[in-house]
Amino acid sequence: MLQRLIAIATVATLFSSSLTLAESKDPNQADKFPPSPLEITTPDPLVPRSPKDKQPLTLEEQQRLEIALDELNQQAAAKLQAGDQVTAFEIWNRELRLRHFLGSIAEVQALSRVGEIAWNQNNPQEVQYITQRLQVIQKQALPAKKSAQKGVDLELLRSLGVAYQKVRSPKPALEVYNQVLATVRQQQDAVAEVETLNTIGGLHLSWFDYPQAASTYEQLLAFATSRGDRLNEVAYLKQLADIYDKTEQPQQAINVQNKLAQIYLSENNFTAIPELKFAIASNYESLAKKNPTLLQDAFENYQEAYTTAWQLQQYVRAGEALQKLIALYRSQGQIDEALQASQILVEIEEQAVNYYGLMEAYDKIGQLYLERKEYPQALTAFQKGLELAQQLKHQETYFTQQIQKLSKTNF
Helix, strand or coil: CHHHHHHHHHHHHHHHHHHHHHCCCCHHHCCCCCCCHHHCCCCCCCCCCCCCCCCCCCHHHHHHHHHHHHHHHHHHHHHHHCCCHHHHHHHHHHHHHHHHHHCHHHHHHHHHHHHHHHHHCCCHHHHHHHHHHHHHHHHHHCCCCCCCHHHCCHHHHHHHHHHHHHCCCHHHHHHHHHHHHHHHHHCCCHHHHHHHHHHHHHHHHHCCCHHHHHHHHHHHHHHHHHCCCHHHHHHHHHHHHHHHHHCCCHHHHHHHHHHHHHHHHHCCCCCCHHHHHHHHHHHHHHHCCCCHHHHHHHHHHHHHHHHHHHHCCCHHHHHHHHHHHHHHHHHCCCHHHHHHHHHHHHHHHHHCCCHHHHHHHHHHHHHHHHHCCCHHHHHHHHHHHHHHHHHHCCCHHHHHHHHHHHHCCCC
C-alpha cells in the first residue's frame, strides 16, 4: 500500500507541476509549452463551419459527424494496437476537438474514454490536456451563484465526475459530486442523494482519505437507520468498522461493531457473531494499554467469541479466541485459568483436526506448568508435543530440547 501511495503522490505532483507550467502567461514559455491540442480552433474538413460559429449543427450534420468521429476513434485504437501511440493520440485529439460540436455531455464522455486510455498508457501530457479541458467545461457548467441550483445540468456534472475519476483527479471530482449532492438535496431526491453519497464515500476511500470517508458513511448510516433500511445499515456499519480499524480508532470501531452485533442478535444471525466479538475484544485489548480497566471487556468478548464459535462448530475461530484468552490470562498472572483454557484448546484443535494447533497447545500447557514448577506435568505435555512434531516433521528439535532440560531436573 505504501508503494502505491508513493506512486500516486509522485504522479499527482508531476501532473500538478505540468498544469502550473502550462497555465503560465509568460510569452517566453510559449514555445516550450505549446497550447493544448484540444483548444486548437483551426477549421476541420469534417465540420462545415468555424468552431467560433455558435449556430448549432443540424440533426443531419450531427449524425454525419458522429459517424465520422466513431471512425476516428476506431482508427486511433488501431494505431495504438499497432504500437504507434503518437499517431493514435493525434487522431484522438482531433476526435475530441470535434466532439465539442455534439454537445458537452458527448464531449465529456469522449474525454473520459480517451483519458482512461492515456492514464493506462502512462501518457501524463495527454492526461494533462484532457484534465484542463474538463476543468473548462466544469467552469462553464457550474452556476455563478450557489443558490442557482435549478440551472445545474446533473447529467453533465455526473459525466464530469466519472471523467475526473478516469484521469485520477479526485479533488475536482469531489467538487463536482458535492455540487450534485447540493442540487439533489435541494430537489429532495432521496434516491439520488444516497447514490451520490455512496460515490463520494467510494472516492474518498480510493484515495485513502479515511476521515472524509468515515464522515460520508456516517451520513449514509444515519440515512439508512432513519428509513429502516436494515440491509444498507449493516453494509455501512461494516464499512465504518473497517475504516476505523484501518485508522486505528478502536473506540469508534467498537461503537459500530456493537451496533452490528445487536442487529445480528435481533435477527438470530449468530454465524457472524464470533468474528465480530473477536474484533470487539481485540479493540478493547488495544484500549486497555492506556486504560487497564477495559481489559475485562476484552476478556468477556473473547469468551463470547469462543463460546459462540464452539456452539456453531467454528473450531478455527474458537481456537483463535482461546489463544487470545490464554495470552491475557498469562499476562495477568492467572495461570490456573490459562491452563484450563489450554486444556479446552486441546479439545478444540482435536475437533478441528488441526495438528499444528494441537502441537502448539501442548507447548502452551508445558510452558504454563513450568511457570508453576510442576515439572512432571510439563514433561508430559512436551512429550505429547514431540509426538505431534515428529508426525509433522516440524519443531522436533525444540520439543526434544525441552524434554532434555526437564530430564536433568531433579523432580
